[in-house]
Amino acid sequence: MSVTRLVTSGTFALDGGTWEVDNNVWLVGSDEEVVIVDAAHDAAAILSAVAGRRVAAIVCTHAHNDHINAAAEVAAATSAPILLHPADQVLWEMQYGPEVPYLPLKDGQVIDAGEVALTVLHTPGHAPGAVCLYAPELGVVFTGDTLFQGGPGATGRSHSSFETIIESIEDRLLTLPPETVVHTGHGDSTTIGAEAPHLAEWLARGH
Template identity: 60%
Template sequence: MTVRIDHATTSGTFSLDGQTFDVDNNAWVVGDDRECVVIDAPHDVEAIRGLVGDRRVLAVLCTHAHDDHVRKAPELADAVGAPIFLHPADLVLWNLTHPDRKPDQELADEQVIEVGGVSLRALLTPGHAPGAVCFYSAELGVVFTGDTLFAGGPGATGRSYSDFDVIVASIRDRLLPLPEATEVRPGHGESSTIGAVRSQFDEWVARGY
């Protein structure tokens, strides 16, 4: 069966360091007609379940644990009977939103998740968050970057548990080596390509984006 990528944009808030912002988040579902994985579970469980349909959900994969990416992860996981995967370095952020519910599985760098006959490889890319992870599928030519990388630059690093130099190294060492035609599917906003990002990267770094 053909693997496809389904997408929804959901609206809500992001809160950290005593501030709250209105945000629109991308939610991604990857799979075939029988099974799928969900990448991030932001503001609207029903919108994500609409993408899933009657398929078996193998996992809820978290790119990182800021509340606008995991707020609905426990509710979604319980509704579809799937485990939540999170890199352990991001538990410090997860616990701010879900102190009474832990993720079910630890994500490791280079861990491979199989779904619908394709592989998603976890790439540890700290900087925006200490345990931020991107998911790369060579077969699909896509990398899901969460808030590590957007069409317009690196993810924000002006808040707790973030670091500009670290995110720059993550993008340079883990993402830019991917094939230039690789589609970048971020946690917010429009998609891009690794080639487009590569052409702007030095400018972003020079101005301390």
């Protein structure tokens, strides 16, 4: 069982603004098979990191363009399905329109990634269809832009809600074992135990 991080760079665009960003692309699985979490920016780099293994699925933690803009190209190259929570349809269509298909994710679904099982946790707030992927055997959770080192993901743009993201983090993530490693969509990893004590600060800070 393995987890590999690839950092890719590009732009995030929403609400008329554009920002330069570095994204974490996670490859989870075995020597034979992997799941790609968030195919961001650079299809060639992602395919190089796959290194000939079978891609079981391309899972999108949410449909902001910087997390999905290489998904269609990677899917075409690997014949792997793209998985996304359908509540993010409006964001998906900003990047791809209705032409690029995906399979709908649902809360509680289990995705097999080689020797690793990923459980889908629907965690709306940063985006309506945001999900986290919990791998209890590895003691890790892939949080996309829901939870970072230092607090919740941004909720200042369209289709987001601070109250909703706090509820998602409190109910779905802070209930995980404190030693659970949090692999994020941008930046460094953290743990549930390191972030949990700061919930009151986040609430006071608000958005």
